[in-house]
Amino acid sequence: AQTVTQSQPEMSVQEAETVTLSCTYDTSESDYYLFWYKQPPSRQMILVIRQEAYKQQNATENRFSVNFQKAAKSFSLKISDSQLGDAAMYFCAYRSPFFTGNTPLVFGKGTRLSVIA
Amino acid sequence: DAGVTQSPTHLIKTRGQQVTLRCSPKSGHDTVSWYQQALGQGPQFIFQYYEEEERQRGNFPDRFSGHQFPNYSSELNVNALLLGDSALYLCASSPPDNTDTQYFGPGTRLTVL
Numbered sequence: 574a575q576t577v578t579q580s581q582p583e584m585s586v587q588e589a590e591t592v593t594l595s596c597t598y599d600t601s602e603s604d605y606y607l608f609w610y611k612q613p614p615s616r617q618m619i620l621v622i623r624q625e626a627y628k629q630q631n632a633t634e635n636r637f638s639v640n641f642q643k644a645a646k647s648f649s650l651k652i653s654d655s656q657l658g659d660a661a662m663y664f665c666a667y668r669s670p671f672f673t674g675n676t677p678l679v680f681g682k683g684t685r686l687s688v689i690a
Numbered sequence: 691d692a693g694v695t696q697s698p699t700h701l702i703k704t705r706g707q708q709v710t711l712r713c714s715p716k717s718g719h720d721t722v723s724w725y726q727q728a729l730g731q732g733p734q735f736i737f738q739y740y741e742e743e744e745r746q747r748g749n750f751p752d753r754f755s756g757h758q759f760p761n762y763s764s765e766l767n768v769n770a771l772l773l774g775d776s777a778l779y780l781c782a783s784s785p786p787d788n789t790d791t792q793y794f795g796p797g798t799r800l801t802v803l
Contacts, residue, residue: 577732608791610794615796616778616796616797616799617794617795617796617797618733618780618782618794618797619794620791620793623791664732664733666732676746677723677725677735677738677746677748678723678725678733678735678782678792679735680732680733680734681732682730682731682732683730683731683732
């Protein structure tokens with residue numbers, strides 16, 4: 574079974590600075606999807622960024638980018654120019670490819686990010 | 691375009707009671723998944739419904755059951771509630787043509803006393 578590990582329970586960053594959240598995962602599959610979700614106090618899980626394992630290019634969405642190291646099974650999230658609204662719980666998630674069925678997400682335990690004004 | 695909606699927002703029950711939570715998927719989505727998120731933890735997969743049938747199930751007891759209606763909305767039922775069932779219950783929907791991404795609702799906070 575796949576597992577996802579987030580080793581940083583809490584992180585903090587100064588407003589306008591850059592922060593990197595870590596995530597490692599364990600799988601025997603060669604193709605899969607990886608995600609970062611943000612969960613603010615409103616509780617709604619919001620998709621931040623996604624990465625297909627077969628793509629070598631790291632995904633980028635505005636101020637959010639990932640460093641995907643397939644051999645190391647590492648998938649970190651970099652937030653640039655941090656804003657107060659970035660404060661939230663961040664979850665890393667893994668998903669097997671669709672051809673094995675509409676498979677569920679496997680989540681890590683999350684990292685709580687605080688942004689200091 | 692309404693996103694995924696869930697009702698109720700909060701619910702308080704006592705041990706042994708039964709509860710029903712509801713989810714309406716995002717427009718155009720036909721697959722609904724349910725997750726349980728205990729306090730301070732990441733969500734854990736309960737089960738998934740597609741074409742009104744349970745397609746996959748996580749490691750949850752039979753006290754957890756569900757249903758999907760022809761309009762793709764879904765219900766999660768929990769019988770014989772235990773204190774440990776207190777959690778945030780999240781519903782997520784996926785479209786038929788892009789099933790690698792799931793969209794989540796705001797969740798239902800269940801408290802069992």
